[in-house]
Each structure stands twice: as structure tokens, then as C-alpha cells.
Amino acid sequence: MPPPRLARSARRAGPALESQSDVAATGSLPRTDRRRRIDLSGLVDLVLPRACAGCAGPSQSLCPECVDNLIGACFDGGPVPALPYPPPLRLQSVWAAAAYEGTLTTVLRAYKDDGRRDLLPWLSALLEQSLTALILVRGVPAGSIVVPLPSSVRANRFRGDRPVEALVADAAGRVGLSTVRGLRMRRRVRDAVGLRSAERMSNIADAMAGDARLLKGQQVVLADDIMTTGASMAEAQRAVRSAGGVVVGRVVVASAARTVMAESLPFPRQLG
Ligand SMILES: [Zn+2]
Structure with missing residues (x-):
């Protein structure tokens, strides 16, 4: 079995994180200032x-x-263009680096909901691979922007920050694209966990609004952490188009097990 292409990037993320810690621990202090170095190391250990x-x-x-x-x-062999089955109407393939299962499930939840923001480099390395595959295989017009899917108002309140947006912005920066917060939730939605595909579609329908000042005439890559039924991605696509933007690609860190490789679906005209 050939090693996944993202193995090397994912492995790089760890040492990079550790080296940041080293910088924090030692900083640019003079080597002779040992006492202060020790104090700072203790602080890092606590944090x-x-x-x-x-x-x-x-x-x-x-x-x-x-x-x-x-x-x-x-x-x-690297990220795949995936689609849920059955695919939501008009949703085209979404590039995913990994299957949403096992350790990745735990890590994504810890990152988003347990405050483990230290996991950002690992997850960003995966999303970077999805973006890179989209760019290399499908191509993305120069000047395209990356727009993260919005989290629910409730999730933003609970978390106190926006970890998915931070993840998307970091990964986009790694491939030289800028991120624009062009979508927002305009009404409350139910927690999608446990909802079936059709329920998710009606739950999220018309729930997002695109900011026309930011999106009109723009070529947009939509990005999120996970795709399960594809309902949110389809709704984001609708909202971007309503605001005058053009969706040129879709990426996620991971797709749920029920998704399939887009090429294996009998609807070639839907693929993008
Ligand atoms: Zn472990």
C-alpha cells in the first residue's frame, strides 16, 4: 500500500508545533540568562x-x-473527490483528505469542542492536502478566495471562538489563498447530529446568507471540517451563488463513511 501523500505533511506538523514550544520556552533570551529561561519553561509546561x-x-x-x-x-494515494450518497441536488464533488473515523473523529471533536486548539497544525495539514489536490487536479482561478462554512450561533457561543474558521484560514494560508468570512447563519438550526439526510436538508435549507459585498463576482472555494450528508455544503453553495459569487471548488478535512468517490457515481454531469 503506497503511503498517503499527506503522511509527510502531517508528520511535519508535529515537529513544527514542538519547535514553536521550544521558541516559547527559550525565546530570544541571552543564553546566560538561565534563571529566566527556567521560569519560562515552567510557564510553558503549565499552559x-x-x-x-x-x-x-x-x-x-x-x-x-x-x-x-x-x-x-x-x-x-491522497485526497479524493467525494460525494455523499445520495448526493444533494446540485452539489458537486468535495475534496476530502481522510475518512471521518477513529482517531480523527476524536481529534476533530477535541479541537472544536474541548478547547484543544493545539491540534490546529495537524488538522490544517490535512485540509491543506485537500486544497492542494483541488488546485492541482481541477485547477482554481487566480484570485480565488476561500470561504469557511459558518458554524451555528449556538456553537460559536459555546466555544467562544471560531475554531473551524481558524482551521480554514490556516490551511488556506499554507497554499497562498486568502480567507473571507462571507457566509453567516441567518436563522437557528437544530443540532444535525442524529438527523437523517432529508432532515438535514430541510433543517439547513435557506439557513445561510452570503455577504454580497464580499462575494459578488468572486470565485469561491468552500471549506469545512467534515462532510456527512453534504447538506451544509449544498446550502453554502446556494448562499454564495445568491450573493453573486461563483463556487469553483469545495474541500473538507474528512468525509463520513457513507460518502463515495465521485467518479464511481453514475452521474458524471454532476461532477465538478
Ligand atoms: Zn495518543
């Missing part, structure tokens, strides 16, 4: 998580075994 987000074992961020599990969730 940084000391449990692996995947298995709760003793590790900063992710332990080597969970990193391997994360890489194991990646699709063989």
Missing part, C-alpha cells in the same frame, strides 16, 4: 496540554501512535 488528544496518554498534543492512526485515516 500546554500534557495529554494526547487521541488516547489521553502522556504526550503533548498527539502521541506517535495517534499520529499513525491519523495518517491511517487518510485516503490511499
Whole structure:
């Protein structure tokens, strides 16, 4: 089995994170100022998580075994153009780096809902791979912008920040694209967990609004963390088009198990 293309990037994310810690620990202090260095190291030790987000074992961020599990969730040969089955009307393929399962599920939840923002580099490395595949295989017009799918008002309140937007912005920056917060939720939606595909579609229908001042005439890559039924992605696509934008690509970190490779679907005219 050939190693997933994102293995190398994903592996790079860890050392980069650790080296940032090293910088924080040592800073640019003179080497002779040992006492202050020790004080700062203690501070870093207090601030940084000391449990692996995947298995709760003793590790900063992710332990080597969970990193391997994360890489194991990646699709063989790199990101794939995926679609849920049945695909929502007019939704075209969504590039996904990994299957939403196992350790990746735990890591994404920990990142979004348990305050483990230290996991951003790992997840961003995966989303970067999805973006890179879209750009290399399908092509993206120069000047395209990346627009994150909005989280619900309730999720934003609960989290206090916007971790999905931060993830999208970081990954977009890695491939030289800028991120624009051009979509927002304009009404409350139910928590989609446990809803069937058709229920999700009606739950999210017309729930998003695009900012025409930011989106009109723009070529837009839509980005999110997970795709399950594709209902949110389809709604985001509708909202961007209503605001005068053109959707030129769609990417996620991971797609749920029920999604299939777009090429295997009998609807070639829907593929994009
Ligand atoms: Zn672990």
C-alpha cells in the first residue's frame, strides 16, 4: 500500500508545533540568562496540554501512535473527490483528505469542542492536502478566495471562538489563498447530529446568507471540517451563488463513511 501523500505533511506538523514550544520556552533570551529561561519553561509546561488528544496518554498534543492512526485515516494515494450518497441536488464533488473515523473523529471533536486548539497544525495539514489536490487536479482561478462554512450561533457561543474558521484560514494560508468570512447563519438550526439526510436538508435549507459585498463576482472555494450528508455544503453553495459569487471548488478535512468517490457515481454531469 503506497503511503498517503499527506503522511509527510502531517508528520511535519508535529515537529513544527514542538519547535514553536521550544521558541516559547527559550525565546530570544541571552543564553546566560538561565534563571529566566527556567521560569519560562515552567510557564510553558503549565499552559500546554500534557495529554494526547487521541488516547489521553502522556504526550503533548498527539502521541506517535495517534499520529499513525491519523495518517491511517487518510485516503490511499491522497485526497479524493467525494460525494455523499445520495448526493444533494446540485452539489458537486468535495475534496476530502481522510475518512471521518477513529482517531480523527476524536481529534476533530477535541479541537472544536474541548478547547484543544493545539491540534490546529495537524488538522490544517490535512485540509491543506485537500486544497492542494483541488488546485492541482481541477485547477482554481487566480484570485480565488476561500470561504469557511459558518458554524451555528449556538456553537460559536459555546466555544467562544471560531475554531473551524481558524482551521480554514490556516490551511488556506499554507497554499497562498486568502480567507473571507462571507457566509453567516441567518436563522437557528437544530443540532444535525442524529438527523437523517432529508432532515438535514430541510433543517439547513435557506439557513445561510452570503455577504454580497464580499462575494459578488468572486470565485469561491468552500471549506469545512467534515462532510456527512453534504447538506451544509449544498446550502453554502446556494448562499454564495445568491450573493453573486461563483463556487469553483469545495474541500473538507474528512468525509463520513457513507460518502463515495465521485467518479464511481453514475452521474458524471454532476461532477465538478
Ligand atoms: Zn495518543
